[in-house]
Amino acid sequence: MKRLLIADLMRSQGELDSVLIQGWVRTRRDSKTFFFLEVNDGSCLKSMQVVVTEKAEGYGTSKSITTGASVSVKGRLVPSQGKGQMWEIQADSVELVGEADESFPLQKKRHSNEYLREIAHLRPRTNLFGAIFRIRSKLAYAIHSFFQEKQFFYVHTPIVTASDCEGAGELFRVSTLDPKNPPLDEEGNIDYKEDFFGRSTYLTVSGQLEGETYATALGNIYTFGPTFRAENSHTSRHASEFWMVEPEMAFCDLAADMDLAEEFVKSVISQVMESCSDDLALFFNFVDKELKERLEFVISRPFKRVSYTEAVDILLASGKDFDNKVEWGVNLQSEHERYLTEEHFKCPVTVYDYPKELKPFYMRANDDGKTVAAMDVLVPGIGEIVGGSQREERLELLKANMAAHGISEKDYWWYVDLRRYGTVPHAGFGLGFERLLMFITGVANIRDVIPYPRVPGHAEF
Amino acid sequence: MKRLLIADLMRSQGELDSVLIQGWVRTRRDSKTFFFLEVNDGSCLKSMQVVVTEKAEGYGTSKSITTGASVSVKGRLVPSQGKGQMWEIQADSVELVGEADESFPLQKKRHSNEYLREIAHLRPRTNLFGAIFRIRSKLAYAIHSFFQEKQFFYVHTPIVTASDCEGAGELFRVSTLDPKNPPLDEEGNIDYKEDFFGRSTYLTVSGQLEGETYATALGNIYTFGPTFRAENSHTSRHASEFWMVEPEMAFCDLAADMDLAEEFVKSVISQVMESCSDDLALFFNFVDKELKERLEFVISRPFKRVSYTEAVDILLASGKDFDNKVEWGVNLQSEHERYLTEEHFKCPVTVYDYPKELKPFYMRANDDGKTVAAMDVLVPGIGEIVGGSQREERLELLKANMAAHGISEKDYWWYVDLRRYGTVPHAGFGLGFERLLMFITGVANIRDVIPYPRVPGHAEF
Numbered sequence: 001m002k003r004l005l006i007a008d009l010m011r012s013q014g015e016l017d018s019v020l021i022q023g024w025v026r027t028r029r030d031s032k033t034f035f036f037l038e039v040n041d042g043s044c045l046k047s048m049q050v051v052v053t054e055k056a057e058g059y060g061t062s063k064s065i066t067t068g069a070s071v072s073v074k075g076r077l078v079p080s081q082g083k084g085q086m087w088e089i090q091a092d093s094v095e096l097v098g099e100a101d102e103s104f105p106l107q108k109k110r111h112s113n114e115y116l117r118e119i120a121h122l123r124p125r126t127n128l129f130g131a132i133f134r135i136r137s138k139l140a141y142a143i144h145s146f147f148q149e150k151q152f153f154y155v156h157t158p159i160v161t162a163s164d165c166e167g168a169g170e171l172f173r174v175s176t177l178d179p180k181n182p183p184l185d186e187e188g189n190i191d192y193k194e195d196f197f198g199r200s201t202y203l204t205v206s207g208q209l210e211g212e213t214y215a216t217a218l219g220n221i222y223t224f225g226p227t228f229r230a231e232n233s234h235t236s237r238h239a240s241e242f243w244m245v246e247p248e249m250a251f252c253d254l255a256a257d258m259d260l261a262e263e264f265v266k267s268v269i270s271q272v273m274e275s276c277s278d279d280l281a282l283f284f285n286f287v288d289k290e291l292k293e294r295l296e297f298v299i300s301r302p303f304k305r306v307s308y309t310e311a312v313d314i315l316l317a318s319g320k321d322f323d324n325k326v327e328w329g330v331n332l333q334s335e336h337e338r339y340l341t342e343e344h345f346k347c348p349v350t351v352y353d354y355p356k357e358l359k360p361f362y363m364r365a366n367d368d369g370k371t372v373a374a375m376d377v378l379v380p381g382i383g384e385i386v387g388g389s390q391r392e393e394r395l396e397l398l399k400a401n402m403a404a405h406g407i408s409e410k411d412y413w414w415y416v417d418l419r420r421y422g423t424v425p426h427a428g429f430g431l432g433f434e435r436l437l438m439f440i441t442g443v444a445n446i447r448d449v450i451p452y453p454r455v456p457g458h459a460e461f
Numbered sequence: 462m463k464r465l466l467i468a469d470l471m472r473s474q475g476e477l478d479s480v481l482i483q484g485w486v487r488t489r490r491d492s493k494t495f496f497f498l499e500v501n502d503g504s505c506l507k508s509m510q511v512v513v514t515e516k517a518e519g520y521g522t523s524k525s526i527t528t529g530a531s532v533s534v535k536g537r538l539v540p541s542q543g544k545g546q547m548w549e550i551q552a553d554s555v556e557l558v559g560e561a562d563e564s565f566p567l568q569k570k571r572h573s574n575e576y577l578r579e580i581a582h583l584r585p586r587t588n589l590f591g592a593i594f595r596i597r598s599k600l601a602y603a604i605h606s607f608f609q610e611k612q613f614f615y616v617h618t619p620i621v622t623a624s625d626c627e628g629a630g631e632l633f634r635v636s637t638l639d640p641k642n643p644p645l646d647e648e649g650n651i652d653y654k655e656d657f658f659g660r661s662t663y664l665t666v667s668g669q670l671e672g673e674t675y676a677t678a679l680g681n682i683y684t685f686g687p688t689f690r691a692e693n694s695h696t697s698r699h700a701s702e703f704w705m706v707e708p709e710m711a712f713c714d715l716a717a718d719m720d721l722a723e724e725f726v727k728s729v730i731s732q733v734m735e736s737c738s739d740d741l742a743l744f745f746n747f748v749d750k751e752l753k754e755r756l757e758f759v760i761s762r763p764f765k766r767v768s769y770t771e772a773v774d775i776l777l778a779s780g781k782d783f784d785n786k787v788e789w790g791v792n793l794q795s796e797h798e799r800y801l802t803e804e805h806f807k808c809p810v811t812v813y814d815y816p817k818e819l820k821p822f823y824m825r826a827n828d829d830g831k832t833v834a835a836m837d838v839l840v841p842g843i844g845e846i847v848g849g850s851q852r853e854e855r856l857e858l859l860k861a862n863m864a865a866h867g868i869s870e871k872d873y874w875w876y877v878d879l880r881r882y883g884t885v886p887h888a889g890f891g892l893g894f895e896r897l898l899m900f901i902t903g904v905a906n907i908r909d910v911i912p913y914p915r916v917p918g919h920a921e922f
Binding site (some may be wrong): 098176461 | 464486564580605609615617619620624632634636638643650658659660664675677680687693704875884886912915922
């Protein structure tokens with residue numbers, strides 16, 4: 001007899017005579033001559049109510065079928081008398097597969113998210129975390145579908161890299177040298193020529209530069225993979241290991257880049273709202289009462305576009321007493337971003353043309369001599385969710401920028417080569433996958449949307 | 462005017478009056494009063510032939526439109542007079558976007574794959590590597606589609622991990638400690654409590670154990686992410702960084718696991734044969750003349766299933782003089798695997814029930830006391846492509862296995878917990894993504910199917 005998923009049974013169009021479900025008991029309620037089980041198999045948020053009467057095979061031996069136990073239930077799918085569910089199963093037989101004694105940590109009561117992080121291996125068995133990680137899966141697939149349907153090619157950029165374009169302080173070193181007795185060169189320094197890859201290597205902070213090499217060959221590409229930051233940040237929005245999406249398009253300018261970012265964010269949120277409506281309802285009802293309205297707002301209205309200069313003017317004219325002083329040339333801080341999206345425009349905002357001093361070497365210089373063709377998409381409640389730019393495709397300007405940023409042309413010869421051989425205008429952006437998931441679910445802490453979060457001091461499991 | 466992809470134009474149902482294409486010049490052929498360009502934009506294998514006559518705008522300034530240059534072409538899509546293509550473009554205008562002088566390394570001639578690895582940033586601009594990486598993208602998406610349509614959930618297991626279940630010799634250490642002056646503890650050893658994560662951390666070799674925690678909550682899950690081996694292997698089949706697919710299913714035994722592996726391999730190959738027929742034709746015609754037949758064979762016939770014991774008997778009865786002696790209890794070597802698939806059965810073979818001494822601690826003990834419920838799928842030309850098992854779900858047996866393998870229960874308390882609380886039979890497998898891509902394309906060296914391969918001594922780009 002083939003096991004059926006509860007997600008499918010919940011959508012059944014009629015009664016079914018003989019079904020088999022297997023899952024974990026969420027609750028048990030006993031009456032004199034029968035008992036109820038709520039069985040969840042992880043395929044959906046809802047549990048299946050199972051009615052076990054004295055007539056059911058296994059009734060006598062079912063004492064140890066308690067919260068957390070795994071069970072195998074055969075029976076008839078019939079309309080439920082109780083409220084809250086369409087279908088229930090009248091058990092013909094019930095079998096204990098694996099018991100869970102009273103030490104099982106997820107007894108029927110509310111646990112704090114902080115506590116559940118300590119049992120991250122069990123938390124997907126709760127309603128909240130089951131829903132988060134089903135949505136995470138659907139969101140990842142929506143991202144792939146969006147790009148694949150647009151004929152973008154998925155590129156796996158390397159995780160281990162010798163590149164170090166954002167400054168060594170924030171990088172994790174990858175090595176197989178014996179840390180106690182590393183080989184030394186003639187000057188007494190550690191000789192990384194002896195290391196596994198014959199040089200110093202780190203975990204990647206971005207696949208963009210390698211992504212550009214593929215965009216200038218295949219046209220439209222995207223990456224979707226893990227990236228790393230060794231920052232000692234202890235905030236609810238930073239993780240040391242997170243997944244990033246980075247599309248890159250040849251023959252593309254900043255305007256088309258902003259168009260794509262907006263279409264992308266709207267499309268994947270729409271897809272998830274459609275495919276995860278049951279799971280999302282949990283967040284709408286219990287996590288953030290304004291979430292539903294916010295998501296619907298984002299997918300249905302155009303994002304506002306303002307230049308950095310306009311944004312600064314708006315902030316200066318706001319009369320607000322910001323903790324971080326606003327003037328042309330400063331980085332926008334979280335409080336500024338939130339003012340723009342939550343108070344002034346009340347919608348997502350794409351800010352473009354940032355002062356060049358604030359941005360990395362690869363961004364394209366604008367003709368004003370002061371700004372670069374960069375853009376950030378800011379959303380209410382989260383702040384920056386997308387950061388992108390048109391890339392500097394002009395050889396001499398790129399070389400000057402690299403010199404100004406102290407970046408060695410020799411180390412990045414291959415990146416410079418793209419400007420030597422058939423250079424093209426191109427642009428792209430990066431989106432933090434977990435940030436987007438936080439925005440969609442209203443979950444406030446990044447540690448709660450990653451199966452096993454890595455943050456300073458924590459690499460459990 | 463909107464840029465159109467050459468892939469779409471090649472499928473055009475009729476002439477088009479006014480189109481814009483942008484891409485890179487593969488070749489140029491000059492006549493007295495006109496010239497031909499072959500323009501490729503990466504969207505497909507085929508290049509678009511462009512005819513530029515004296516009447517075309519930009520004709521006079523087009524001297525520098527040579528191999529490797531990027532161009533923007535406007536014109537009419539018309540039936541081609543030449544052979545080998547259905548459509549060509551009669552240019553109204555042609556514009557040089559970025560030139561490529563004679564130092565451009567991909568002039569019209571055949572280059573060795575070894576040479577092209579040295580210019581891995583440019584090789585996707587060749588027919589062969591363009592095709593490989595388009596197929597790589599489609600194969601990745603086929604994998605996601607296969608599992609998502611079966612209601613499996615995609616889980617991102619951690620890349621940085623404190624787990625070390627396959628022996629420290631093969632692991633990359635991840636650290637932010639100052640390698641020259643690491644902090645020492647009272648006994649003079651490096652104090653990893655001071656390291657970024659407060660402990661020793663490594664790059665993951667597999668997401669399986671964490672995957673099991675999610676399968677025993679969500680039911681059916683899969684991982685698809687990078688994994689790492691610090692083995693000093695210099696073969697054409699080993700890379701230090703590669704992507705792995707690892708499904709894991711609750712309430713699943715070895716037989717169903719083998720069923721899934723077979724269905725999975727067939728399905729993703731079929732999908733790629735359908736969606737990449739043009740690109741695949743290149744490999745059928747120029748890389749491996751038997752490839753097409755082999756792939757069609759694999760997707761259309763049942764895989765043969767034999768127990769390890771039967772496989773050993775077949776090898777012993779073969780009369781072959783193997784380099785590695787065959788007897789019950791030894792690991793099957795590449796030559797044995799190839800004999801089984803290529804000579805004896807002439808089809809993919811799933812070998813199951815291996816001697817327990819050959820396999821890791823988590824595999825489920827069979828009742829014979831000698832074997833475990835493991836399985837490998839072997840394919841012609843590659844050998845092992847899938848390795849999987851039913852996992853030991855019985856607490857006491859798992860603990861005994863861990864003790865026998867010298868694995869600390871304390872370090873894996875969360876893994877053991879799965880057997881304490883609602884344990885269920887479960888099974889899964891791992892598939893090396895690049896191995897599968899090699900099988901599908903016939904490409905012999907793993908370095909040629911990874912954008913920027915990482916192998917001992919190499920982490921360029």
